[in-house]
Amino acid sequence: MAGCNCGNNLEFDGLSVAYKRILWIVIAINAVMFVVEVGASLASGSMALRADALDFLGDSLTYGITLMAIGHSIRWRASAALFKGVTLALMGLWVLGATLYRVFILGIPNEAIMGSVALMAFAANATSVLLLLRYRNGDANVRSVWLCSRNDAISNLAVMLAAVVVYYTQTRWPDLLVAAAMAGLFLHSSTLIIRQARQEIQADRIGRKECVVVASRPERQLP
Template sequence: MSDCGCHHEAKNAQEQRVLRIALALNAAMAIIGGIAGWIAQSTGLLADALDMLSDATAYAIGLIAIGRTTRFKANAAWLSGSVLLVLGLGVLVEVGRRVIHGAEPLSGWMIGTALLSLAVNVTVLRMLSPLKSGEVHLRATWLFTRADVVANFGVILAGILVLWLGSPYPDFFIGTLIGLYVIKEAVEILGDARQARTESTPPTA
């Protein structure tokens, strides 16, 4: 009975359940956050929504990767990191566009939406906690969510400052910080993927 592979199958089933729930929650919040960011003219909320969308992509890739080879999982993590890097750079471009053309972010929308996102991300982070020391594609999903929690706190603070100061610049500032943080996480994930690729490549004779 010890060689039946039952423990491996149970582990995969648990991973699939966690990733499916995380995927659904992040996809929903990406849509909600994107709409709220557009209405609120907030680069911080738009950046956060893009981050949630990248998370949903990571969870989808994580589901596909379960039960696959180490090489496949490393490639999945590499794709996740690449998507996150592109989105992070896109956030910085959007911040620059709004600084030039102007915007009037609505603090109430920023704070309320970010609080909802924070509740979702804390829930998902707790669910993913057992996976953070797992294989590279699963570690990537945990890193994505950890970045989201930090971003949520930043958007809440920016919303408070926008209300207090009557200025859009706290929103521009947090949008920039989220973009830079997203890029940092992308580089970390790409580094993990590169290492996993190297370890999965058989030595040449």
């Protein structure tokens, strides 16, 4: 209908064969790194690695949701992004709670395992970031993928830095502080994703109402 968007979104919505192929590659990278980091976190006793492993798992699952949402309506895609934002917030709260619990438990993480695995994880996430770079400004569903991958790369650098500080100080505090900072990053990104998703849902609702109003108006008869 002329002059009525009727819920159409001008932002990239992921409906691209190339984007779907990249997303499958990124999902595979995240799934492999989840397995690697779970083992490494148990072997090293690092909360930062455990938080990063959980992030890899969350990314694998939420990227799968992104794939399922592609091609659906704006409301469906925004709702999927909203779910991912809430999930990311829950992950952040879990990591924060687990870190606070670990504060009261003695034990220094193995900095060699922390650093080497964090370097491997950074390489994996840097590859994902480069693959997704051109799609970073899409709708909430697409943008959430970019934000998660960007966060992961930042987190890996922080874990590597923590490993260096643990080596020189021989204390567990750098590891715990990085884990807490990662939890804060999860919560911040979840806020951005949820805010954009709610805006898109609201815009879609308003657009549908406008379409109904326009459609209900009687056509003007020509004299």
